[in-house]
Amino acid sequence: MISEQLVDLSRLQFAATAMYHFLFVPLTLGMVWILVIMESVYLMTGNVVWKDMTRFWGKLFGINFALGVTTGITLEFQFGTNWAYYSHYVGDIFGAPLAIEGLMAFFLESTMIGLFFFGWDRLSKTQHLMVTILMAVGTNLSALWILIANGWMQSPVGAEFSYQTMRMEMTDFWVILFNPDAQAKFVHTVSAGYLTGAMFVLSISSWYLLNKRDVEFAKRSFRVAAAFGLASALSVIVLGDESGYTIGEAQQTKLAAMEAMWETKPAPAGLTMMASINEAAQKNDWEIDIPWVMGLIGTRSITKQIPGIHEIKAKNRERIVRGIVAVNALEALRRDRSDASAKKTFETNKIDLGFGLLLKKYVSDVNQATPAMIDQAMHDTVPRVAPMFWSFRIMVGMGFAMLALFGLAFWSTLKSDCMGKPWLLKWALWMLPVPWLACELGWFVAEYGRQPWTIYGVLPTHLSVSTLTVNSLYGSLAGFVGFYTVLLVVEMVLMVKFARMGPGSLGTGRYQSEPVHA
């Protein structure tokens, strides 16, 4: 059997590198569209301050891109190095969007980024704007393909297991491409990125305004960020609701854990705002509910029930038992591929194969599984509730706090009095880290909530890891964490340095704090 330490270390390494990577990604996703807006206004008005805004914020965007690029590559390599069985089992499907992302999106994005920075004096205004737009399309396409891959991990559609090759094989590319789970995740994630970009510009502009420096430049930046941020905050909340609905359709365990819904409640279920979760007794000691809301969010109806954790577990226990039959039939087929009876049994039960494989965590021969082991595997099918429940609520709370901030910021720019509200500027400044925290929590809910699966309902996590040595994992984990921390520090030092310099760093002679060159 696979050592649990190996599984935990592999998960920790992937989680650590993914979370570092996603410190850089959302800012890239959001900032690039703000650059498109600023440069478009420059093209339409000819006012050079808009060009300066594009170049200054573009410089901060460039720092983030340079520091962030390659942090994602290690994730892709980890599929091969740390998750070799996963890669074999689902590589035919999962690899396709990743390859398309590299060829279509990353190359486009990287090429256009070079032209964006070095093309100001070589391209016409219109050509340069086209470059910026293509750069934005490239970064967002990149997110699309990655989230199609991730969406398939959450809801594995358009594929089928082959007992001959012992792997999942693609049956319909278009079903994978238009997987509702992937599409909902994509729009929700990029909206969160837009919100991050808007918060970054809003916060730094607020700092300039609080210090009364480069006021006209900062006011315009504040206005763009406020408008873009308000639209993004509304999108992220509406599309997050859509994402919640698709989770309810495809991943009932995740939804039940997020909502600490132990029992199936009569439709339409209430939304639990707060609860004292008693994980040991598998119940909430107390809870505060808003009637109907969860039913409407989770099912879009007032008559459909949302299954509770106990009901889901009971169904999953039956699936584990049927999964044992599927594993046995598969073993028989591996011994004799012409065994018609085994083939028939396997075809009938193969949908539960993954559930049978959950027992491999406790016993090498699933036929030897005791009722206690089956119960353990059944309990494993639902992630721990408290981390899911609270992470989700903190993320949502942050989303609404950002909506309030951007709403007020937008209102104040309409009234042209953001300078007269220092409390608003201070609030905007202190909110700077919030979108990153919300993004990380969102990913935690998505990925921790999928456990114990790497591919939901198909491939258990403990069977996906490579059989590496624990020492090599400790070494590479320490190396990645140390190195990525250095990158983060360098990013912050450069960002703070250039943000403090402000548009004066452009050396145009039009701004305060212009650097003096000999």
Next chain:
Amino acid sequence: MKPLDKTLVQKLAWVLLIKLAVLFLLWWGFVRVQHVQTDGDSVAAQFLHSPRIPAQGVSR
């Protein structure tokens, strides 16, 4: 290109070079020697109850 921009480009170029070097060293130190077989048979051995010994990470 303005002198400040030139300095920034130089710094970012160094960061990129150092990144590639460190990632290469991490791969060289911890990943290069690890190999895991994942053909259909080894996956069957890993996933099913089979007398065959599961593929292990081996040093070369």
